[in-house]
Amino acid sequence: MAATVVARGNVSGLENKDFEKLAVPLLDGLYNFARWLCGDADEARDLVQETFLKSLKGFSSFREGTNFRAWMFRILRNTFLTSRTGLERRNTQQEDEEGFEESSVSPETPEIALIRRADTELVQAAIAQLAPAFQEVILLADLEEMKYQEIAEALDIPIGTVMSRLARARKQVREHIVLTLGGKRTVGVK
């Protein structure tokens, strides 16, 4: 997005009046992300408003060389994590990330056809069933088209964790689609 292009450059000398120009184009993406995180329209709206308030207040301390989009998403996510819903989700839906091996899926063509056949509703269900840690990574990578480094900054996690969570999220989305459309047959997943 343009805001990111601007933010990737030298941001020294930015003033508060520049905030609107940078931040408003991100509103739709932030709201969409917030809705996925919260699962509730009112809560998502409050979360985005709080994110804008916090980021506007903190804009003067925005550091040169920092990615603005990643910064905004990080504020939103941190705000969410300290909310009641965020705390509940953190406590109840943590998943073990150990022992995961990447590339454990079969690249057979019928699965590609199934993925292509999947309707939006099915893919949304597949995303919705992901643990929050996987959901946020796949949304930032595939929807917001963030680079791994940008995701790492937004979520405050190492880049290796981004990669492993992303691979695992995709594996689960793929499994959900293939198992739903392809019946109960095994599709080469562990």
Place this chain on the structure above:
Amino acid sequence: MTNCEWREKIGLYVDGELEPREEQSVAGHLQSCADCSSAVLEQQALKKAVRVAGKRFTAPPELYASVHRQMLPKKPAGLWLKGSALAASVALLAVIAFALISRPSASNATLAQLIDQHVTMLASANPVDVISSDKHTVKPWFQGKLPFTFNPPELAAGSPFTLVGGKLIYAQHAPGAELVYQVRQHKMSVFIFQARDVRGEPSAANQTFVVNGWQQGGLQYYIVTDASREDTDRLRALLQDANR
């Protein structure tokens, strides 16, 4: 499946995370490895499916409005104003006078805002929220998002214009539509607002962009583009015909 040694690079390749040299090597390998090629196709299909399905929610107009309100600078109430009806009247008159005086610059600000929006669209990885060359897909997408409706023109088979898609935008705190068209290598943004929300401004141009504005049927239209004036006039004529 086979355990091709290249498989671990497939995800990075599809996500565009490899260095150019490595990317070239993987591309070369794909020519001869059916398994890895299938894996790439599958990952691409999955990414596309998530991209489409993940874009599930659009920020409601009132959220845009409240965020805009948050960003308005807060003016401290002066002590002199308190308790003085006379001072309040003077201030009110001053505000009205300021509003009248500043009207031309407000519309210039609108044009600047629309040019910014057009540039943002050009630079964006997701330039439109609804991607379709079919006006019967794009127009219904705006239903319920805007308090007005409009007709994108029917483009003939040989028309140089192609509809790219559309998105919801805001200018002067009012919701509007941005339709994106392509003519040869140039993108053209058509902005549509209720005329009462966004005041009209005649056609203008800066060094880079042509801005063509008109009012029709209670709506304010603007075309912003780096295409030629002739192309802009032709698209304007098509839009005017479609909305008669």
